[in-house]
Amino acid sequence: MKERAHGNRTITVAxxxxxxxxxxxxxxxxxxxxMEQIVNKTVCGDLLEVLExxxxxxxxxxxxxxxxxxxxxxxxxxxxxxxxxxxxxYLESWFPKLMGKLKPTGSVYICGDWxxxxxxxxxxxxxxxxxxxxxxxxxxxxxxxANWKNASEDIWFGTKSDEYxxxxxxxxxxxxxxxxxxxxxxxxxxxxxxxxxxxxxCPGNFWDDISVPYWSMPENTDHPTQKPEKLIAxxxxxxxxxxxxxxxxxxxxxxxxxxxxxxxxxxVGVKINEEYCCWAEKRLLLADEDCSIQGYxxxxxxxxxxxxxxxxxxxxxxxxxxxxxxxxx
Numbered sequence: 001m002k003e004r005a006h007g008n009r010t011i012t013v014a015x016x017x018x019x020x021x022x023x024x025x026x027x028x029x030x031x032x033x034x035m036e037q038i039v040n041k042t043v044c045g046d047l048l049e050v051l052e053x054x055x056x057x058x059x060x061x062x063x064x065x066x067x068x069x070x071x072x073x074x075x076x077x078x079x080x081x082x083x084x085x086x087x088x089x090y091l092e093s094w095f096p097k098l099m100g101k102l103k104p105t106g107s108v109y110i111c112g113d114w115x116x117x118x119x120x121x122x123x124x125x126x127x128x129x130x131x132x133x134x135x136x137x138x139x140x141x142x143x144x145x146a147n148w149k150n151a152s153e154d155i156w157f158g159t160k161s162d163e164y165x166x167x168x169x170x171x172x173x174x175x176x177x178x179x180x181x182x183x184x185x186x187x188x189x190x191x192x193x194x195x196x197x198x199x200x201x202c203p204g205n206f207w208d209d210i211s212v213p214y215w216s217m218p219e220n221t222d223h224p225t226q227k228p229e230k231l232i233a234x235x236x237x238x239x240x241x242x243x244x245x246x247x248x249x250x251x252x253x254x255x256x257x258x259x260x261x262x263x264x265x266x267x268v269g270v271k272i273n274e275e276y277c278c279w280a281e282k283r284l285l286l287a288d289e290d291c292s293i294q295g296y297x298x299x300x301x302x303x304x305x306x307x308x309x310x311x312x313x314x315x316x317x318x319x320x321x322x323x324x325x326x327x328x329x
Contacts, residue, residue, distance in 0.1 A: 008215045010222060011253075011286070013278050021278040028053050039245065042257065042284075043270045044277045047249050050270050051097045059101050059268070060165065060244035062108040063235055063256045065227055066091070069116040072224060077273060084119055091123040098249055099127050105165060107239040108158045109134075111227070117154045128158035134205045136231060140212035155235070165244075170237040171203045174300045200300060203234070209295065209303050217294060221279050223253035230295040232259045240265050254280025262291040 004010065013021060025044045026037065033043075033053045043050055067079040069087045082090070095110075102108060108128055112120045117133075124130055134155040143149050177197035181188045190199035210231050213220040219229050232255050240246050242264050248256035251269035253276055260267035261284060271277050295302055 005215070009218045010215055010220045011218075011279065011283060012222070013275070013282055017282065018278055021281040022274065024281045025274070025277050038268050039266050040261075041268060042251065042254070042277050042280050043268065044272070044274055045270065046272050047094060047270055048097075051094065051101070051249075054101055054268075056100050057103050058245060059247035060103055060106050061236065061240040061246045062098055062102055062106065062110075063232060063246060063248045064095075064098065064108065064110040064250060065225070065248070065252060065256075066110070066112075066250050068113050068225070069119070070113075074224065074273060074276075087116065088119045088122060091119060094249070095123050096127050098247075099160065101247060102160050104161050105163050106160050107131075107164050107166075108160070109235050109239070110156050110158075111153060112156070113150065113153050117156075120154070120156050124156050124158045128160060129162065130156065130158050132157045132205050134207060136207040136210050138210070138212055140214065157239075164239070165241050166238055167241075168202060168238070170299075171234050172200045172300055173203055173209065174198050174302050174306075175201050176303060203238075203301075207231070207234070209301060211294065211304060218290070219255070219258075219283075219294065221253040221283075223276065223279070226253055227255050229255055229259050229262075229293045230301065232256050233263060233293050233296055234301065236260055236263055236265055251280055252276060254283045258283045258287050259293065261287050262293060 024042070026033075026041045028043060028045050028050055031053070032055065035055060035058060038054065038058075067074070069081055069084075070079070071081050072079045099108070108124070110120050110124060121130070121133075134157060135152050136155065138151055138153050175198065177187075177190045177199050180190060180192075180197045187197065190197050210228050211217075213226050213228055220226070236246055236256075236259055240260075243266065245266045245268060246256060246260040247268045249270045251257060251271040254269065257267040257269040257280060269280060271280070295304070
């Protein structure tokens, strides 16, 4: 195991933990898998083989973060960049089958970068109703000397039918008020606090409040393309009802399952790499002790760099609840 710097909070799995975590995984063999076997489980196996065993129409939400059309090494499993035609053929090999696992009222999100987004649009247009394209600002990464820095990624949002779940109230954002408007000296549609003015706003399709996991964040792992918990939380809260089932066929280090658990949803995750599956299981166990999500507090998503203000609001809420409880006595 590589040596970590002081204060590094990256989640790792020690050798003595591996067997216990491995025993929690589901290894499919032959025959169909029943709902009671797969719900709240990490399935370790090849996706195309697993898909043949999963029941149809079981998921409320599909969160898909496939290998982008890039050269990438996923813990020994290498994915090679190809042309658009070959990448589209790769998507076609599993996307229609995944849509068969989605309920008629279900929603699907698929992630990609600028190189793959054209193919993602084509595959979703063919097999789902496209509702929107989300662009999220990815502030992490190297610069480029002869091109623009890649500082954003796409998420395509689609549904299986015109009847689908979407809870806009659950994904509102708390933003600083730049131009505070008042009526009779009172804030109009915003809140005045000792830390400044804040307004609850409806979510748009450009997200500039996401922090990519890094070494000092407790959600961080060594996975090369890990998605932030805050990012996935928005998708789940918006498009999966409470106690619904979220299905992630490219689970990575477990972010989707972990966030689903923290938010009171059920989950099914598939990953072929056993080590990554064990990372996911460790994170799921840690979620029993800490169900917080960075940047999400008191039922709203906060802007970046507002952690201290979030803590103040949380303390004030707790103190207020204590006062109400004491008064009731």
